[in-house]
Amino acid sequence: MTISGILTIIMYALAPFAWLIVAGVVIVVGLHLLAYLRGYQVTRHRSLVALLLAVLIGLTALVWVPWFTNSTLSYVATVFDWLALIGAAIATFVVALVVLHPLSYLISDRLTDS
Amino acid sequence: MHKPLLLNRRELLKVATGLGVSSVLPLSAVSANTLQTQAHIVILGGGAAGMAMANRLAARLKGGTITLVEPRETHHYQPGWTLVASGVWNANKTMRPNAQFVPRGVMWVREYAASIDADNKQVALANGSTLEYDYLVVATGIQLNYHLIDGMSPSLVGQHGIGSVYASIEGAARTNQAIETWLNSGQGKGIFTAAPTPVKCAGAPLKMTFTTLSRLEASGRRDAFDVDFMAPGAGLFSQPWVNEFVKQRFDEQGVNRRHHYRLSAIDPQAKQAEFTFVGPESEFTSHHELREAEFRRDDQPTVIADYDFIHVVPPMSAHDFVKQSALIAQEGPFRGEWLDVDIHTMQHNRYPEVFGIGDVIGAPINKTAASVKAQAPVVEANLLAVMQGNPLPARHTGYTSCPMITGIGKAMLVEFGYEDNFAFMPSFPFIDPTAESWAAWVMKDRMLQPAYYAVLEGQA
Numbered sequence: 001m002t003i004s005g006i007l008t009i010i011m012y013a014l015a016p017f018a019w020l021i022v023a024g025v026v027i028v029v030g031l032h033l034l035a036y037l038r039g040y041q042v043t044r045h046r047s048l049v050a051l052l053l054a055v056l057i058g059l060t061a062l063v064w065v066p067w068f069t070n071s072t073l074s075y076v077a078t079v080f081d082w083l084a085l086i087g088a089a090i091a092t093f094v095v096a097l098v099v100l101h102p103l104s105y106l107i108s109d110r111l112t113d114s
Numbered sequence: 115m116h117k118p119l120l121l122n123r124r125e126l127l128k129v130a131t132g133l134g135v136s137s138v139l140p141l142s143a144v145s146a147n148t149l150q151t152q153a154h155i156v157i158l159g160g161g162a163a164g165m166a167m168a169n170r171l172a173a174r175l176k177g178g179t180i181t182l183v184e185p186r187e188t189h190h191y192q193p194g195w196t197l198v199a200s201g202v203w204n205a206n207k208t209m210r211p212n213a214q215f216v217p218r219g220v221m222w223v224r225e226y227a228a229s230i231d232a233d234n235k236q237v238a239l240a241n242g243s244t245l246e247y248d249y250l251v252v253a254t255g256i257q258l259n260y261h262l263i264d265g266m267s268p269s270l271v272g273q274h275g276i277g278s279v280y281a282s283i284e285g286a287a288r289t290n291q292a293i294e295t296w297l298n299s300g301q302g303k304g305i306f307t308a309a310p311t312p313v314k315c316a317g318a319p320l321k322m323t324f325t326t327l328s329r330l331e332a333s334g335r336r337d338a339f340d341v342d343f344m345a346p347g348a349g350l351f352s353q354p355w356v357n358e359f360v361k362q363r364f365d366e367q368g369v370n371r372r373h374h375y376r377l378s379a380i381d382p383q384a385k386q387a388e389f390t391f392v393g394p395e396s397e398f399t400s401h402h403e404l405r406e407a408e409f410r411r412d413d414q415p416t417v418i419a420d421y422d423f424i425h426v427v428p429p430m431s432a433h434d435f436v437k438q439s440a441l442i443a444q445e446g447p448f449r450g451e452w453l454d455v456d457i458h459t460m461q462h463n464r465y466p467e468v469f470g471i472g473d474v475i476g477a478p479i480n481k482t483a484a485s486v487k488a489q490a491p492v493v494e495a496n497l498l499a500v501m502q503g504n505p506l507p508a509r510h511t512g513y514t515s516c517p518m519i520t521g522i523g524k525a526m527l528v529e530f531g532y533e534d535n536f537a538f539m540p541s542f543p544f545i546d547p548t549a550e551s552w553a554a555w556v557m558k559d560r561m562l563q564p565a566y567y568a569v570l571e572g573q574a
Contacts, residue, residue: 005573012564069556070202071523078551080544085552 028098035102038109047104054100058093065089149498151178156237156247158227160184162192162483162570163472164253165215166490169572171251172217174498181221181245183237187212189570190283191563193483196318199279199289200325202522202559208283215570227254230439232465249467249497252453254436256314256473256481260428264379264388271426274382278426279322280314292423293326301338302422305387306369310346310376311429311451314473314481317516317528319427320350320360326425327367328522341369342419344389346376352479353536355548356518356528363520377426378416387424391415432474441468448476457532458509460493466500469493477512479536483562484515484529487569513539517558520550527554 014021032040065088066073076085155171157164160182168182189212197203216222226240230250237245258280260266268281272288275296279286296302306323313319323343330336343350343364350364350371351357364371372389379388431451436442441462443454454463455470457477462468471489473481480489488510495508512532519525527545530536538547545553568574 001574005568008568008571008573009561009564012567013561066523066552069523069552069559071552071555071559075521075524075550075555076552077524078546078549078553081552084556 024095031099031102031106035105038106040102040105040109042101045101045105047101047108050097050100050104054093054097057096058089061085061089061092065092148174148176149501150176151501153248153501154179154181154246155249155251155497156181156183156245157251157253158183158230158237159253159255159472159474160186160189160212160216160222161253161255161472162486162566163255163490164251165189165212165570166486166572167251167253167471167493168220169215169217169570170490170494171497172220173572174494179221180219181223181247182216183223183225183227183239183245184212185224185226185240187224189215191566193315193562193566195279195283195286196315196321196325196519197559198283199277199286199293199322200519200522201290201294201329202325205283205287207563210567215567217572227435229435230441232440232468235467247467249501250465250469251493251497252436252441252462252468252470252474253472254433254474256430257433258428258430259311260426262429263377263426265382266377266380266426266428270380270382275385275421275423276380276382276426277322277423278428279318280428289322289425293329296423297329297333299422300335303340303342303420304423304425305342305344305419305421306425307344307377307427308346308350309427309429310392311431312481313427313430315516316352316479316481317518319425321519322425323364323369324520325522327369336368341367343369343371344375344377345371345373346392348373353516353528353530353538355538356516356526359526359548360518375417380424380426385421385424387419387421389417389419391417436474441465441470443476446476452476457512459496459506460489460510461496461500461506469497478532479512479530480514482514482516483566483569485513487565487574488513490569490572511539512536515541517554517562519555519558523555524550524552525554525558526550527557 062085063073065085066076076082155178157167157180164182164184168180171180189210191208194203194208198205198208227237228240229238235247237247239245260268268285270276271278271281271285272292275292277289277292279289296304304326306319308319327341330339349357350360361371374392375389376392377387378390431437432442432453436453437450441453443449443452453470453474453476455461455475456463460469460471462470471493472486492508492510496506499506515529517525518528526547526549528547529539529541531539540547565574
């Protein structure tokens with residue numbers, strides 16, 4: 001398959017979710033920008049709550065990802081099925097952490113100010 | 115005054131890809147892929163096959179004329195119809211304007227073809243005009259012969275407990291409603307049928323049975339419903355392993371299989387169907403040799419069955435105007451019904467300037483969109499070779515694919531070809547074609563439609 005073919009397939013696949021992707025990017029960029037303006041640094045900030053919440057949200061993917069694809073967890077059967085679903089859960093965990101990590105900083109910063 | 119440069123999504127993609135490719139390839143390598151010609155190429159049909167060929171030839175030919183004959187303004191993603199009829203997808207998800215896919219430089223004639231004069235290289239259109247061609251690509255798809263079932267008409271789909279996923283997108287949606295009505299009644303008998311001819315998406319009658327079984331089981335009242343499957347031959351599917359799997363699964367799920375019966379008549383008001391016993395020797399394969407005349411035998415025993423829901427699969431053939439042309443097969447299993455092409459080169463067996471692609475061709479398997487994906491590059495390469503007087507360089511393996519839905523939420527990604535008695539040809543080594551999986555379902559539900567549109571655009 002050509003590069004252009006792969007790009008075409010990806011564009012058609014993502015098109016229905018374009019608004020969701022744009023909204024997500026805006027939220028992530030906005031949060032990070034706001035947090036950085038208040039002194040946030042990814043490597044320095046530690047938040048066990050954000051980490052645990054991200055893990056929990058990642059685990060929920062095991063249920064809602066099959067549901068989102070009009071299926072159920074009980075039909076996740078083959079090794080590849082599980083690898084794909086665990087991959088989706090890890091991706092969900094990463095996205096959740098990218099949102100929650102700066103958010104936890106902003107919340108703790110505000111609590112410190114008050 | 116300059117017009118503002120406005121690019122649509124496809125053009126933007128082409129520019130982006132072009133910039134990427136041109137950065138690594140010398141210009142001569144790109145231009146060597148195009149052929150200068152003055153030829154007139156007519157493509158009959160703008161479905162998956164015709165549209166893919168229009169895009170591929172438009173990209174490869176310079177100077178010639180390409181005419182696409184397609185009367186419909188809307189393109190239907192037909193592989194999605196089983197999901198619509200199963201209540202999983204909304205009908206709107208399967209429709210896009212044809213204008214989105216017709217490439218620049220291709221003359222789109224919005225008219226039905228009426229006849230083909232292969233000896234004089236002419237196509238007559240329904241409006242009385244005529245197109246002359248140097249090369250012809252026949253991609254006219256399939257004709258649904260509901261009229262060969264007495265009392266049946268596609269307009270009945272959705273009424274009197276009749277469903278038929280093949281009828282149209284509206285028919286698929288009405289089939290879902292008919293199944294819903296049957297489910298809500300809380301009991302009764304459902305009959306699922308198959309056709310005694312090659313059909314497009316040969317897995318669809320089985321998929322409709324499996325998805326309906328899913329819905330019956332989900333209702334919690336499975337035991338209150340009877341489900342029969344009436345097959346015209348001993349088999350249910352052309353791929354041997356899948357055939358045995360489906361039979362076994364039907365037995366496990368309480369489906370009463372009856373073989374060697376074809377649906378011959380239907381009485382919608384009485385909700386009764388007549389099935390004709392076609393004999394124990396009848397062996398349904400996708401190259402089954404059953405002619406229209408044979409549908410009308412009066413000496414065959416029949417059975418009358420009551421139903422609360424029936425899924426009707428009509429007999430199918432090439433369109434009448436193709437059947438009436440010299441291009442139709444004159445002998446062999448496809449005689450009088452399907453286009454006479456070499457199933458490997460896709461070239462017509464008697465008219466070398468004619469190629470066939472898609473559902474219309476006489477081939478033992480291959481009436482799927484996945485087949486079009488495999489056939490289109492072969493037709494492109496071989497047509498260009500004929501135009502240059504060269505030997506045909508490409509051969510079709512018979513590759514076809516059926517995401518065999520075995521329940522709402524799971525499927526098997528079945529891919530196979532002509533060789534070794536329809537042996538599996540898996541595209542992904544990590545997906546077992548014999549295993550029901552969520553991943554195969556996700557491909558059907560989410561990924562195949564984007565891949566299909568890439569095929570239409572000549573990109574895959």
